[in-house]
Amino acid sequence: MADKSxxxxxxxxxxxxxxxxxxxxxxxxxxxxxxDSLRAEKRSLEERVRELDAQVGRMQLAEGLAGGGVxxxxxxxxxxxxxxxxxxxxxxxxxxxxxxxxPKRQKVE
Numbered sequence: 001m002a003d004k005s006x007x008x009x010x011x012x013x014x015x016x017x018x019x020x021x022x023x024x025x026x027x028x029x030x031x032x033x034x035x036d037s038l039r040a041e042k043r044s045l046e047e048r049v050r051e052l053d054a055q056v057g058r059m060q061l062a063e064g065l066a067g068g069g070v071x072x073x074x075x076x077x078x079x080x081x082x083x084x085x086x087x088x089x090x091x092x093x094x095x096x097x098x099x100x101x102x103p104k105r106q107k108v109e
Contacts, residue, residue, distance in 0.1 A: 064075025 061075045061078055064072045065079070
């Protein structure tokens, strides 16, 4: 008789554990879907923030070029930086390309 009650007790515990496992597995799946959804939303919001930051930068540049007080120096500095970058690119384009087979680069002995 005592063996039967121990077995019944174990069966009840195993049943509860199986049910708890099913419940937790379902919860885990639900949370995984929610996490994936939130990650996707986060990526889209980060992209939107980048777009808005770029738009603010363009607006500040336009305001500064139009004669706005505070942003004028920032706009002028940005235009100067962009002009230097363009000048560097033009200088690179104007340089002759020297390859390893170029006779000018061979050592004179």
